[in-house]
Amino acid sequence: METGLYQTDPEADNATAASGFRPISITPVLTRVMERIVVKQHIYPALLSLPPTLNFCDQFAFRPTGTTTAVIITMLQTVTNLLSANPYVIVVSLDFSKAFDSVHHCTVLHKISQLDLPDHADN
Numbered sequence: 001m002e003t004g005l006y007q008t009d010p011e012a013d014n015a016t017a018a019s020g021f022r023p024i025s026i027t028p029v030l031t032r033v034m035e036r037i038v039v040k041q042h043i044y045p046a047l048l049s050l051p052p053t054l055n056f057c058d059q060f061a062f063r064p065t066g067t068t069t070a071v072i073i074t075m076l077q078t079v080t081n082l083l084s085a086n087p088y089v090i091v092v093s094l095d096f097s098k099a100f101d102s103v104h105h106c107t108v109l110h111k112i113s114q115l116d117l118p119d120h121a122d123n
Contacts, residue, residue, distance in 0.1 A: 042121040051114050 060066035060074075075091070082089045 038121055042117050043115075046115040046117050049116060051116075054111060054114055 060068075060071045079089050079091060
C-alpha cells in the first residue's frame, strides 16, 4: 500500500510502526524521462542520416515508425511477394527478447559511435 513517498513493507510485523515503511524510489521514472529526451533530440535525428557503413533497412526496433504492426505488415508483404513466384515459403521466426544480454557491447558502442551524435549523447 502506497502512502505519499513511502509504501508499507508487507513482510513487516506491524505495518503501522515506523520500521514497516520504506521509501518509494522514483529513479526509474526519471531515467525513462531522460531516455525519451535523449532519443527524441539525438537518436532519431541521427538515424535519419546514416553513414554508408551502417544499414538498418530491416530494423524496426527503436525507430519512430518501428512497431510490431510494421514488422507483421512487412513480413506479410514479403511472404506474399515470394508466394507469387514460388509454390511455398518457409518462415523461421526467432524471439530475441534477451538478445541484448548476450550481444557484444563493444560492437554496439562502436556502431553508435559512427552515428552523428554529440559526444554527451553517446557517452
